[in-house]
Amino acid sequence: MAQTSHGVGGVGYDARKRTWPAEFNVFLALVILVVIFELIGRIFLGDSFLFNTRSDVGGIFNEARLQIIILQVSIVGIIAIGVTQVIITGGIDLSSGSIVGATAMIAMSFAQVATVNGNPNPKAMFLAQGWTDLPVIVPLLVAIACGLFAGLVNGALIAYTRIPPFIATLGMMVTARGIAKWWSKGQPISFPTESFAGIGKGLMPVVIFLSLAILFQLIMTYTRYGKHCYAIGSNEDAARMSGIKIANHKILVYVIAGILAALAAVVLSSKNLTAQSGMGVMYELDAIAMAVIGGVSLSGGRGSIIGTVIGSLIFGVIISGFTFLRLDAYYQEMVKGVIIVGAVVLDQWRQRLRAMRA
Amino acid sequence: MSDIVLKTENLTKRYGGVHALEGANFELRKGEHVAIMGDNGAGKSTFVRQITGVEQRTSGQIWFDGKEVNFAGPIEARTAGIETVFQSLALADDLDVPSNLFLGREKVLFNLGPFSILDRKYMRKATEAALVRTAVKIPNLSNTIRHMSGGQRQCVAIARTATFASKLIIMDEPTAALGVQETAQVENIVRTLKDNGEPLILISHNMRQVFDLCDRIVVFRRGRIVANLRKENTDGNDIVSYITGAKTGEAELAA
Numbered sequence: 001m002a003q004t005s006h007g008v009g010g011v012g013y014d015a016r017k018r019t020w021p022a023e024f025n026v027f028l029a030l031v032i033l034v035v036i037f038e039l040i041g042r043i044f045l046g047d048s049f050l051f052n053t054r055s056d057v058g059g060i061f062n063e064a065r066l067q068i069i070i071l072q073v074s075i076v077g078i079i080a081i082g083v084t085q086v087i088i089t090g091g092i093d094l095s096s097g098s099i100v101g102a103t104a105m106i107a108m109s110f111a112q113v114a115t116v117n118g119n120p121n122p123k124a125m126f127l128a129q130g131w132t133d134l135p136v137i138v139p140l141l142v143a144i145a146c147g148l149f150a151g152l153v154n155g156a157l158i159a160y161t162r163i164p165p166f167i168a169t170l171g172m173m174v175t176a177r178g179i180a181k182w183w184s185k186g187q188p189i190s191f192p193t194e195s196f197a198g199i200g201k202g203l204m205p206v207v208i209f210l211s212l213a214i215l216f217q218l219i220m221t222y223t224r225y226g227k228h229c230y231a232i233g234s235n236e237d238a239a240r241m242s243g244i245k246i247a248n249h250k251i252l253v254y255v256i257a258g259i260l261a262a263l264a265a266v267v268l269s270s271k272n273l274t275a276q277s278g279m280g281v282m283y284e285l286d287a288i289a290m291a292v293i294g295g296v297s298l299s300g301g302r303g304s305i306i307g308t309v310i311g312s313l314i315f316g317v318i319i320s321g322f323t324f325l326r327l328d329a330y331y332q333e334m335v336k337g338v339i340i341v342g343a344v345v346l347d348q349w350r351q352r353l354r355a356m357r358a
Numbered sequence: 359m360s361d362i363v364l365k366t367e368n369l370t371k372r373y374g375g376v377h378a379l380e381g382a383n384f385e386l387r388k389g390e391h392v393a394i395m396g397d398n399g400a401g402k403s404t405f406v407r408q409i410t411g412v413e414q415r416t417s418g419q420i421w422f423d424g425k426e427v428n429f430a431g432p433i434e435a436r437t438a439g440i441e442t443v444f445q446s447l448a449l450a451d452d453l454d455v456p457s458n459l460f461l462g463r464e465k466v467l468f469n470l471g472p473f474s475i476l477d478r479k480y481m482r483k484a485t486e487a488a489l490v491r492t493a494v495k496i497p498n499l500s501n502t503i504r505h506m507s508g509g510q511r512q513c514v515a516i517a518r519t520a521t522f523a524s525k526l527i528i529m530d531e532p533t534a535a536l537g538v539q540e541t542a543q544v545e546n547i548v549r550t551l552k553d554n555g556e557p558l559i560l561i562s563h564n565m566r567q568v569f570d571l572c573d574r575i576v577v578f579r580r581g582r583i584v585a586n587l588r589k590e591n592t593d594g595n596d597i598v599s600y601i602t603g604a605k606t607g608e609a610e611l612a613a
Contacts, residue, residue, distance in 0.1 A: 224464050225472040227453070231461055234452035241448045242462030243433040252472060301452030 022295045022302070025350065026310045029293075029343075033314060037321040049324055065324070067203065069316035073290070074209035075268045077312040080287040081216050082260030084308045087291055088220070089253050090233040090300025091158065091165035095172035096261040096287055099150045100280025101180035103265035107143035108189045108275035110134060111196035123189050136195040143262040150176060151258025155251030169254075173284065180277040190274040200271030208267055210309075212260065217305040229253065233300025289336070290315055293343040314339070361388045362421070363526055363557045364409070369418035371404050378404040380581045382418070386526070389555040391548070393568040396578030397601055402561050405578065406528055410442050411435040423525055433462075439525035443515045443532055451504040455496055456485040458503060459518045488521040493550045495543075509540025516547050520556075527551065528559045533567065545571060565594045577601055 112124035114132035157168040220226035294311025296303025371379040411429025466474035494513040577585035585600040599605035
């Protein structure tokens with residue numbers, strides 16, 4: 001604190017106005033959800049949701065279930081990371097699911113083996129050209145190029161023609177799905193090389209998802225890129241007046257979202273050992289839902305990758321919990337819908353409360 | 359000429375047939391606080407927009423810091439040292455105070471293009487220093503602007519001008535939307551700037567405030583400068599006469 005002739009300046013810390021991070025509430029929701037499933041399980045099924053109740057395997061927790069919870073959301077989770085940074089800038093990306101479809105088809109056709117059981121691979125599109133048994137880096141680079149291109153088109157449309165992101169990415173959603181079907185005339189492509197199949201094997205999707213999540217959490221918090229994402233999302237005019245190059249930044253944001261969707265396509269097609277034109281349908285909405293549940297504001301400027309990761313875990317817990325309670329999958333969808341809307345209502349309510357206290 | 363910070367000659371702006379600003383001759387000296395007054399639509403904001411490069415003038419010349427200038431945009435003007443506190447404040451609501459102060463000119467540790475690592479420690483320290491220098495009091499630096507009162511937001515916007523070595527600060531009605539206490543706080547900041555010898559242009563409708571804070575009052579009416587008076591040589595009634603047009607003719611500064 002320093003004294004100038006006209007009053008004291010500086011920071012006066014006021015403990016009453018201390019606020020805990022928004023992610024804490026999302027985490028609390030996750031814990032409550034797990035507790036609910038645990039209680040219902042104990043009371044009605046006599047089984048535990050979280051803990052190990054079998055004597056033939058070791059460990060305190062039911063590790064198989066914990067793995068499934070995160071494994072089943074990790075591929076959509078990779079997309080959700082990209083979608084989160086798009087939403088933080090005040091945009092939206094509806095094209096990621098279709099980018100997954102198109103990229104899976106194209107990348108898979110560059111990851112084909114030459115022979116299947118001694119016969120020439122019937123699915124290999126480039127058998128005549130001899131583009132088979134290529135090193136894994138080739139389909140990977142092809143996938144990244146696909147995602148980059150799709151993101152570039154999205155970003156350029158939004159930045160230069162100033163059409164709403166909803167429309168631009170809706171166009172890309174339909175177009176990319178068309179490309180996915182056209183690429184092999186609707187035929188699925190199977191028989192990937194062993195090295196390509198290794199990308200999505202076992203718990204690899206989880207490892208890839210969490211590594212990317214940590215990387216992007218750091219980027220969003222500690223780099224100029226992240227700071228400008230939040231600035232553009234919270235007040236685009238202010239960002240422009242401050243000298244931030246809005247158009248360039250937006251293009252980069254959508255390019256990164258496209259590349260992450262393409263990486264999700266690689267992991268998914270590798271895990272399934274096949275690519276189909278219908279892959280990734282509705283993934284964009286699941287990804288947006290994960291972000292929204294995780295506290296990312298659709299009006300931009302607020303949210304974090306950590307929040308989205310917790311949001312994706314809430315998704316995973318719901319799916320696993322319903323399976324655990326032996327309830328039909330129909331109920332999952334219904335409850336998912338309620339939770340998405342509930343999360344947004346709660347978030348707005350909390351924001352108003354905070355604004356009143358300030 | 360050497361102590362003149364800003365000078366305009368015959369500055370004119372027309373929007374089609376509308377003469378928003380006609381032949382404005384204006385001078386600002388080092389350490390001087392000048393008020394711009396006038397009715398709505400008198401040309402005050404138009405005048406400021408020409409200086410800060412937000413709009414391009416129709417004709418006339420501007421000298422700033424000894425050189426003739428031609429700003430293509432507000433960023434160029436800011437780089438040259440003209441800091442403006444806009445009526446709209448131009449703050450990002452979801453960012454904390456240091457991020458807002460350094461918005462668009464972040465200090466980085468490693469330069470990796472867009473992925474440059476921010477020097478958060480430095481920016482925090484510089485923010486605290488700027489708050490001290492402007493006598494702005496903020497409860498918590500990590501709080502986002504969204505959770506601050508109108509007065510605090512205004513103070514942050516003003517502190518931003520003091521973070522960087524600015525040569526001229528322009529404030530466009532900084533207290534228009536504030537309560538009594540908050541207005542007093544902002545006025546104290548302006549006094550601190552005066553003590554630090556920072557030149558300032560203040561657009562205001564508040565007569566008491568203008569007489570309290572400024573050395574000289576320039577009155578705009580219908581796009582023209584109709585009065586340029588030292589505060590000692592005038593009073594509220596006199597100024598009102600010029601604003602309303604009861605008194606006309608360019609009253610020159612009796613220097």
